Amino acid sequence: MTSAPSPGRNAAPARGLAVTVAAVWGTSVTAAMVAVPLALRDRLPDPLATHWSGGSVPDDNMSFAADLVVTLALWGVAWIILLAAALHGAALRTRIIRINWWAFLFGWAVFALGVQGSTLYANLDAATWREAELPPWTIFAVLLVAFAVGTLAGYLGRGGPDPATGHPAEPPPAVRLRPGRRTVWVSRVSNPWLTWLAVTAPVAALIVIGLAAGDVVDVPAAWSILSVAVPISLLGVATATVRVTVDPQGLRVGLGPWGWPARRTPAGAIESAWAERRTPGEVGGWGVRSVPGTGRTTLMLRGGDHLVIRRARGGEFAVSADDAERGAALLNAYIAEAAGS
């Protein structure tokens, strides 16, 4: 067989490796973050200088224990999330996510270690935290090294290219079109969580206006928050519900609870259609998701069945739809009809 390996077969060893590396590497990083400051404790002032503004003079401090907790949290939270994502498995199935995952695992660890290391370096052998001087270049060095390590790790961990999505092995259920009949397919999917999120944004904006009216925040700030919150909210409501229709003209995807605005793709402009299971983890989240360079766009509302079309002039478009198999079958029938006439 020369076909691309299925994601299911591919994911298992990659996932095992990722989990192992994340566990070993993460444990080592955590151990170093605890051991190094403890070993140097006698040479450090308490409290430690923890913040520098502008030049090299410290302007804030924290106790030794608090600083240790904060630095551990900086790394630990990211580590747990990454480990959970690897254990979940689905997250590492696509290349873009794998690259981000590996880049974060190493880049973020280096960043957290760098933050801790530079803090310890500045405080080392200082009598009090006010004398702990940090050369301004250190933060740039930390960022640069973390970014470089992250990029390298992402590159090494990128894995094979994503298997070309295609038609399911078994032929889709055939839909027969007969003259004198009108056959249509309708699906509506909405995600209550996304709607809820989108609706809370203007509520937050209204609270800000209220605060502005009460002179708690200044008016220009309120306007700028409002000018961001309202479009985000509208966009959110529009992409939290989607109405997908297949009729003799082709595919119609209507956004929002009113199905408007809508985008129509004539049957003649579609090469083929099929149903496919996709998850938010695979496409990089909810809403309109596209990976640059692949020409693939997904309107993701929830994990599960998606109706996918390949356009005649290239590019793929997928949209969340219940009962997508029947929709794809009917669309294929109309595509064949459009090609025949």
Next chain:
Amino acid sequence: MLLTLDLNDPRPLHEQVAGAIRRAIADGSYAPGDRLPPARDLAGALGINANTVLRALRELRDEGLLEFRRGRGVSVLNRPDAHAVLVEAARELLAEADRYGYGPEEVIHIIRELS
């Protein structure tokens, strides 16, 4: 939801729509508990009045197939019984036979031969 309307069917439109929805539920694309697309969406796709679809939905509710819940739309309560499904299938078969110029008697004859 896959719906087919026969433009030559002499039955009233709401009966045809009810039949189409009954078929869609019978073929398993919607299971008990699933929410149907709103009547407005179905009407828009079929190119008919939303009231016609609502009338069909009410008929199916009275048959015990659908459940109307305020704020939650229309959902499937039960699968249609075998008799109703077979009636729809037979109606379809008769319409198909008619297109080839076969009458009901000839269809019955074919069924006898098969069984």
